[in-house]
Amino acid sequence: xxxxxxxSTLPTVLAAGFAFLYLPIVIMAAFSFNESRLVTVWAGxxxxxxxxxxxxxxxxESAGLSFAVAMLAASLSTTIGTLAGYVLGRFGRxxxxxxxxxxxxxPMVLPEVILGLAMLMAFSTxxxxxxxxxxxxxxxxxxxxxxxxxxxxxxxxxxxLRGIDPALEEAARDLGAKPWRAFVxxxxxxxxxxxxxxxxxxxxxxxxDLVVASFVSGPGxxxxxxxxxxxxxxxxxxxxxxxxxxxxxxxxxxxxxxSRIGAARSKA
Amino acid sequence: MNRAVxxxxxxxxxxxxxxxxxxxxxxxxxxxxxxxxxxxxxxxSLANYRLLLSDDLYWGALANAARIAGTSxxxxxxxxxxxxxxIVRARPQRRALLLFLVMLPFWTSFLIRVYAxxxxxxxxxxxxxALAEFGLIDAPLQLIANEFAVHLGIxxxxxxxxxxxxxxxxxxxxxxxxxxxxDLGVGPLRAFWRVTFPLSLPGVxxxxxxxxxxxxxxxxxPDLLGGPNSPMIGRVLWFEFFQNRDWxxxxxxxxxxxxxxxxxxxxxxxxxxxxx
Numbered sequence: 410x411x412x413x414x415x416x417s418t419l420p421t422v423l424a425a426g427f428a429f430l431y432l433p434i435v436i437m438a439a440f441s442f443n444e445s446r447l448v449t450v451w452a453g454x455x456x457x458x459x460x461x462x463x464x465x466x467x468x469x470e471s472a473g474l475s476f477a478v479a480m481l482a483a484s485l486s487t488t489i490g491t492l493a494g495y496v497l498g499r500f501g502r503x504x505x506x507x508x509x510x511x512x513x514x515x516p517m518v519l520p521e522v523i524l525g526l527a528m529l530m531a532f533s534t535x536x537x538x539x540x541x542x543x544x545x546x547x548x549x550x551x552x553x554x555x556x557x558x559x560x561x562x563x564x565x566x567x568x569x570l571r572g573i574d575p576a577l578e579e580a581a582r583d584l585g586a587k588p589w590r591a592f593v594x595x596x597x598x599x600x601x602x603x604x605x606x607x608x609x610x611x612x613x614x615x616x617x618d619l620v621v622a623s624f625v626s627g628p629g630x631x632x633x634x635x636x637x638x639x640x641x642x643x644x645x646x647x648x649x650x651x652x653x654x655x656x657x658x659x660x661x662x663x664x665x666x667x668s669r670i671g672a673a674r675s676k677a
Numbered sequence: 678m679n680r681a682v683x684x685x686x687x688x689x690x691x692x693x694x695x696x697x698x699x700x701x702x703x704x705x706x707x708x709x710x711x712x713x714x715x716x717x718x719x720x721x722s723l724a725n726y727r728l729l730l731s732d733d734l735y736w737g738a739l740a741n742a743a744r745i746a747g748t749s750x751x752x753x754x755x756x757x758x759x760x761x762x763x764i765v766r767a768r769p770q771r772r773a774l775l776l777f778l779v780m781l782p783f784w785t786s787f788l789i790r791v792y793a794x795x796x797x798x799x800x801x802x803x804x805x806x807a808l809a810e811f812g813l814i815d816a817p818l819q820l821i822a823n824e825f826a827v828h829l830g831i832x833x834x835x836x837x838x839x840x841x842x843x844x845x846x847x848x849x850x851x852x853x854x855x856x857x858x859x860d861l862g863v864g865p866l867r868a869f870w871r872v873t874f875p876l877s878l879p880g881v882x883x884x885x886x887x888x889x890x891x892x893x894x895x896x897x898x899p900d901l902l903g904g905p906n907s908p909m910i911g912r913v914l915w916f917e918f919f920q921n922r923d924w925x926x927x928x929x930x931x932x933x934x935x936x937x938x939x940x941x942x943x944x945x946x947x948x949x950x951x952x953x
Binding site (some may be wrong): 418419420422423426427429430431433434436437440447450489492493495496500503505507509510511512513514515516518519520521522523526527528530531533534536537552555556559587588589592610613616617619620623624634637638641642645649650653656657660661663664665667668 | 679680682683684686687688690691692694695696697698699701702705715756757759760762763764766767773775777778779780781782784785786787788789790792793794795796797799801803806833836886887890891893894895896897901911914915918919924927928931934935938942943945946949950
């Protein structure tokens, strides 16, 4: 094979880049096993912070709420996002397409403070009109998360659609299947890996969100990131290091599953 | 046409869940803060915008946000470009793993990644302790609660958004172009500047916008890593809402920020539909 012209320093730069991305997390995780309360002085190996973490009732309650919110938000996002991605990927030009694409894309890039404020204004107006959602708890937070999770799912689904031959759906319709039936029986199974990856992404985005949830939630609902933020503002604590380590490990596993789903698709 | 079965529900959702809330922000930004619940009324006045234009706090915060997001975007590009190039030129079997390693931090909690830097940068933190251990410093360096830390945090948090679109464009480049340049006796550096870089400009633009737009309204990073001296607009908006409980003013700030971001956002939208 011909030697391609390369810049020989590139692998070094890449290694330095990965060190930059991963070292802070590794150091943080290491100090979660520190015996000392001082987060930066090593005093021997211990798992006591993990013990305290799993005995912290408020933390567990918040984790439960965040988990439930993320499940609902991801499912809503996936349903609507798949539909929207299909519309963008298959329907070519239709009246209002530019507006459609912009509305879909905007929540993905716009700053979270704008998004959170917009969601709260909508809920607050709705509340004064019909008396719901007065509490702004579980449902309201999940709905707000679905508003931007939808965008990410739609983008993933649209990208996968480009790799699927439209002739397959056309064949189904030529054989007399109604568009909806062709979508459910032919397109959706082909899209399944993208839909699953989209669900996982919407799930982690919801689990991770601080800003939108802070704006939207009423006084009764505290998600896990909100609790973490409140305690981080008071100072570093080894318990937060332990919690962060647990979350990083869980999310790394989820991301790995999502990437395996993607890899299975590309081999098929 | 049967397509309406798909388009109408999706469009209805977007109008109700995205367009309507944004319209409400604009409408409420003309209102006035009250003591009631919700703490505003539906009046119409330009008072909030007059205050926004006359008060240095708001103007300065918008300018700071644009400046800090701009510099951070540039640093992201300088760090992310060689990384994307290195992944493209890596052996094909290894590329999937390298891409996964770039993606993974994006999946990992944003808040936790910022928190990790707090532990590193504090006066008694890991970096200062390590420098003191090696005898490089006598007194701890002030590494946190300043603009340096904010830049670092933004580059750290948004680097994957730069690398991924760059990788997507660089991957599509025809290797034979570089081989042709090589056969014509052009050195690798010159070939990079004359061939690779110009052809990767769409990726550069996409990556830059994906970093700049969200970073300009960032709240968590300036709040946890930044100092009091150069507030960014996202943080000012947050305090206007949570501390002052002035919803209409917060809405006016959000409207102003969204209006300023409309240009890069439309540019990004255009770029996205052009590269299809």
